Amino acid sequence: MKWFIVALVVCATAPMVFGATGNVEWCYHLPECNYTKWPEIAPQHCSGNRQSPINIVSANATGDSSLWVFTFYGFDSTAAMTKIENTGKTVKVTLAGGVGVEGGGLSERYDSLQFHLHWGNGSSVPGSEHTVDGKRYPMELHIVNLKSSHHGNTTAGIADSTGLAALGFFIDVMSGNATGQPEAWRKLTSYLHNITLKGQSVAISSAITLNQLLSGVDRTKYYRYLGSLTTPTCNEAVVWTVFKEPLKVSKDLIDLFSTTVHVDTTASSPLMIDVYRGIQPDLAVRTQSTTGSGSTFKPSYTLGIVTLILALGRN
Ligand SMILES: *[C@@H]1O[C@H](CO)[C@@H](O)[C@H](O)[C@H]1NC(C)=O
Ligand SMILES: *[C@@H]1O[C@H](CO)[C@@H](O)[C@H](O)[C@H]1NC(C)=O
Ligand SMILES: *[C@@H]1O[C@H](CO)[C@@H](O)[C@H](O)[C@H]1NC(C)=O
Ligand SMILES: *[C@@H]1O[C@H](CO)[C@@H](O)[C@H](O)[C@H]1NC(C)=O
Ligand SMILES: *[C@@H]1O[C@H](CO)[C@@H](O)[C@H](O)[C@H]1NC(C)=O
Ligand SMILES: *[C@@H]1O[C@H](CO)[C@@H](O)[C@H](O)[C@H]1NC(C)=O
Ligand SMILES: [Zn+2]
Numbered sequence: 176m177k178w179f180i181v182a183l184v185v186c187a188t189a190p191m192v193f194g195a196t197g198n199v200e201w202c203y204h205l206p207e208c209n210y211t212k213w214p215e216i217a218p219q220h221c222s223g224n225r226q227s228p229i230n231i232v233s234a235n236a237t238g239d240s241s242l243w244v245f246t247f248y249g250f251d252s253t254a255a256m257t258k259i260e261n262t263g264k265t266v267k268v269t270l271a272g273g274v275g276v277e278g279g280g281l282s283e284r285y286d287s288l289q290f291h292l293h294w295g296n297g298s299s300v301p302g303s304e305h306t307v308d309g310k311r312y313p314m315e316l317h318i319v320n321l322k323s324s325h326h327g328n329t330t331a332g333i334a335d336s337t338g339l340a341a342l343g344f345f346i347d348v349m350s351g352n353a354t355g356q357p358e359a360w361r362k363l364t365s366y367l368h369n370i371t372l373k374g375q376s377v378a379i380s381s382a383i384t385l386n387q388l389l390s391g392v393d394r395t396k397y398y399r400y401l402g403s404l405t406t407p408t409c410n411e412a413v414v415w416t417v418f419k420e421p422l423k424v425s426k427d428l429i430d431l432f433s434t435t436v437h438v439d440t441t442a443s444s445p446l447m448i449d450v451y452r453g454i455q456p457d458l459a460v461r462t463q464s465t466t467g468s469g470s471t472f473k474p475s476y477t478l479g480i481v482t483l484i485l486a487l488g489r490n
Pocket of ligand 4: 328330331334
């Protein structure tokens with residue numbers, strides 16, 4: 176009898192964790208598939224040692240003179256954003272061909288494929304993925320870019336240790352009592368009502384540009400490290416750029432994310448809340464060199480020794 180009950184439980188849980196295609200089904204909101212289980216659900220990469228997100232310790236970031244300015248292509252185009260979609264895990268915006276980024280210490284040009292967001296539960300329960308000196312921001316936007324030489328082949332991209340370049344932007348609450356600001360974010364979030372259920376998507380017809388969404392952030396100031404996708408299968412293929420300054424969006428618009436979109440195809444399914452992965456072990460982080468101080472050698476040397484000791488300690 177006991178055996179029978181165990182078998183039943185296994186059968187009832189299995190479809191939830193493994194999809195019909197044999198693909199791993201992961202989640203944020205259930206104990207059986209949240210990020211604490213990802214190393215079991217997708218062990219090949221999620222249990223690796225170059226995992227994202229991380230807490231960035233600003234005082235430990237070493238100077239790197241190659242972290243120069245970026246060049247952004249198509250970020251001024253009102254045709255860059257084509258579609259907005261509820262994936263059941265996030266809100267994703269598909270980007271048009273020709274949108275891309277180069278420079279910023281990247282080895283070559285990368286094509287921008289999409290951006291999506293991570294959030295907590297409204298502006299008061301923060302849900303950025305990266306944290307800086309322990310601070311978690313209300314939201315985080317990720318622009319996902321694929322190395323141009325892979326010609327759109329994301330399978331090849333995730334098999335390359337620098338195949339993807341992710342641009343991370345923190346989103347903070349705009350000060351004061353503003354509502355519906357900035358205008359570009361008001362227009363973007365107005366589509367959330369059209370994609371309340373998983374699988375729904377709509378074309379973006381408003382004339383908004385990526386530069387408008389990203390305005391206010393100095394894009395020459397950022398952290399750089401080599402990490403992974405923050406969702407299964409957690410491939411260690413990502414050159415991370417995390418911009419230091421946050422975007423500012425009014426509280427009412429931030430709150431729309433955790434109050435509008437659902438994780439499944441029915442309105443009775445849970446709202447998408449706390450859609451971020453927990454912090455992974457520290458990785459070496461670089462940033463712009465402090466000009467003229469000439470003091471960047473010692474910290475990076477010290478970090479090198481620490482890293483070596485840690486690496487030896489693992490074996
Ligand atoms: C994730 O699941 C574990 C159990 O597997 C549970 O202890 C934890 O509270 C869950 N965390 C979140 C954020 O849901
Ligand atoms: C960061 O610096 C602190 C001390 O300031 C040190 O304890 C810690 O190990 C460092 N972390 C890394 C990843 O170097
Ligand atoms: C999210 O916040 C709302 C409003 O404060 C609250 O009712 C709800 O229980 C929270 N949900 C979770 C999963 O924490
Ligand atoms: C994409 O890349 C993978 C891995 O390199 C390769 O096996 C596959 O044939 C490529 N697909 C196309 C359509 O070129
Ligand atoms: C915001 O609104 C509150 C209450 O309406 C008011 O007391 C406060 O002065 C306002 N703050 C700003 C910066 O306008
Ligand atoms: C989105 O929903 C609004 C309000 O329900 C509707 O007026 C509008 O046509 C919808 N937009 C699209 C692109 O479906
Ligand atoms: Zn992301």
